[in-house]
Amino acid sequence: MMHVRRSPEEIAANRQRYEEHQKKGLEFAPTALPAPSPLPAPALDAAAIIHQETVPGGWYWSTALKRGEALRIDQGEGGSTVALVAWNATDTSERLNLVDTVKVQWTTALGKGRVIFSDMGRVMFSLIEDSSGAHDCLMGGSTAASNAARYPGVKTRNTRDNLVLVAGKLGLTRRDIPAILNLFAPVRVDDDGGFHWRGKLSNSGDYAELRAEMDMIVGFSNCPHPLDPDPVYAPKPVIVTRFRAPALAVDDLSRTATAEALRGFENNVSMLA
Amino acid sequence: MTDFIKTSASRSLENAVQDHFIAAEAPWSGIVRKGQTIRIEDSYGQQAIDTLFYRADDFAERYSNQDTMRAQGGAYIGTGTKIISNEGNVMLVMTADSCGRHDTSAGACSCESNTVRFGHGTKYLHACRDNFVLEVTKHGMSKRDIVPNINFFMNVPIKPNGEMTIVDGISAPGDYVELVAEMDVLCVISNCPQINNPCNGFDPTPVRVLIWDGED
Ligand SMILES: [Zn+2]
Numbered sequence: 319m320m321h322v323r324r325s326p327e328e329i330a331a332n333r334q335r336y337e338e339h340q341k342k343g344l345e346f347a348p349t350a351l352p353a354p355s356p357l358p359a360p361a362l363d364a365a366a367i368i369h370q371e372t373v374p375g376g377w378y379w380s381t382a383l384k385r386g387e388a389l390r391i392d393q394g395e396g397g398s399t400v401a402l403v404a405w406n407a408t409d410t411s412e413r414l415n416l417v418d419t420v421k422v423q424w425t426t427a428l429g430k431g432r433v434i435f436s437d438m439g440r441v442m443f444s445l446i447e448d449s450s451g452a453h454d455c456l457m458g459g460s461t462a463a464s465n466a467a468r469y470p471g472v473k474t475r476n477t478r479d480n481l482v483l484v485a486g487k488l489g490l491t492r493r494d495i496p497a498i499l500n501l502f503a504p505v506r507v508d509d510d511g512g513f514h515w516r517g518k519l520s521n522s523g524d525y526a527e528l529r530a531e532m533d534m535i536v537g538f539s540n541c542p543h544p545l546d547p548d549p550v551y552a553p554k555p556v557i558v559t560r561f562r563a564p565a566l567a568v569d570d571l572s573r574t575a576t577a578e579a580l581r582g583f584e585n586n587v588s589m590l591a
Numbered sequence: 592m593t594d595f596i597k598t599s600a601s602r603s604l605e606n607a608v609q610d611h612f613i614a615a616e617a618p619w620s621g622i623v624r625k626g627q628t629i630r631i632e633d634s635y636g637q638q639a640i641d642t643l644f645y646r647a648d649d650f651a652e653r654y655s656n657q658d659t660m661r662a663q664g665g666a667y668i669g670t671g672t673k674i675i676s677n678e679g680n681v682m683l684v685m686t687a688d689s690c691g692r693h694d695t696s697a698g699a700c701s702c703e704s705n706t707v708r709f710g711h712g713t714k715y716l717h718a719c720r721d722n723f724v725l726e727v728t729k730h731g732m733s734k735r736d737i738v739p740n741i742n743f744f745m746n747v748p749i750k751p752n753g754e755m756t757i758v759d760g761i762s763a764p765g766d767y768v769e770l771v772a773e774m775d776v777l778c779v780i781s782n783c784p785q786i787n788n789p790c791n792g793f794d795p796t797p798v799r800v801l802i803w804d805g806e807d
Contacts (some may be wrong), residue, residue, distance in 0.1 A: 390740045411733070463679045
């Protein structure tokens with residue numbers, strides 16, 4: 319079939335531009351990013367707390383979250399993985415998009431100072447505090463089948479069914495469930511692409527705080543990660559606190575740390591204008 | 592474009608039941624019946640082919656990149672990979688792969704993500720998600736049905752520290768993958784128009800899709 323190729327000059331110019339973006343994207347980290355948040359987590363200002371929910375092991379929850387509010391997700395007793403999904407409250411076709419999140423930030427490793435994108439090139443969350451730096455964007459959550467293989471003969475709850483329940487109760491369907499973010503899941507990828515559980519650096523009291531950069535609905539499932547090495551199905555409760563976050567500063571780290579985040583926030587501003 | 596490559600004694604260009612050329616930057620969709628084999632050929636080399644699968648009689652069941660990666664315990668797609676749905680079912684199995692490296696972590700390009708990655712000057716460039724929206728709309732679906740896809744022939748190594756970057760594809764002209772369908776599926780392809788990263792060698796080219804009936 320007829321096909322006209324681009325000119326070598328055009329190709330070279332685009333390659334040069336990509337390599338400049340790549341160099342900036344890869345070389346700023348970890349110099350521009352802070353260390354993980356220290357433990358124990360400081361107490362939240364009681365006046366800023368809107369709601370606090372303890373999600374039992376194996377269960378799900380969802381909450382509205384307004385722009386400028388934040389969620390503290392606290393492992394409490396430790397050893398829990400929390401699966402998270404999110405939708406734009408006013409247009410649920412806009413949702414958490416992890417493939418864009420990892421691609422545009424040049425890394426699958428999320429931590430303090432990183433942001434989480436929607437499919438519309440906008441920032442949904444800023445990770446304003448994060449003590450573990452051990453989150454998984456790749457593997458997804460447990461299913462009835464993965465639990466049956468992992469814990470034979472044991473009655474369990476699983477993340478897939480939990481998120482179908484979350485979606486169903488919000489008037490959404492399984493068509494609307496995006497790929498999920500696993501908080502507190504230290505999954506690493508070896509050179510052949512194989513997944514490994516790195517083991518937790520800190521098991522007790524790890525926490526993360528996600529500030530909402532748009533009005534959202536957020537869903538959670540609190541089930542063991544498919545790679546969780548504990549042979550016993552015994553998910554611990556987690557504590558989710560919705561609170562009014564400190565106002566977004568002009569020099570806020572999440573906004574300014576990378577060129578990509580900066581452009582993502584510009585997209586947020588144009589949505590709100 | 593290269594000559595036909597035989598992967599099975601009974602497989603020839605002449606007995607393919609479907610043979611489609613997909614122009615550079617264009618979308619395509621078609622049904623692959625249970626037992627049929629689909630070959631997706633990177634005719635000119637170094638061309639990312641963004642691909643989604645939906646169960647033909649229930650589009651709510653569709654390709655899941657996370658379930659596929661979890662089921663095989665690794666991030667890359669290759670011979671033997673089971674293509675898993677959001678319901679945990681095997682949709683297709685990859686039976687042949689002359690290239691050896693395919694991605695399912697980096698998703699499709701979009702006008703919106705281009706603004707974040709490459710600056711707002713790249714907003715008005717044709718992108719895979721626009722292809723997907725146009726194509727799934729023909730089947731009664733919408734943007735909400737577009738999920739993380741497979742990028743055949745796209746090379747996105749992930750390092751142990753998490754670092755991830757799109758690098759030059761390793762596919763040569765005529766490289767192909769073959770997948771046998773384990774259920775009737777709708778295959779939706781965006782022949783990636785991206786010119787801001789090396790997934791297409793900065794020069795998108797046409798690809799070819801062939802479908803054969805089962806051999807028994
Ligand atoms: Zn593309």
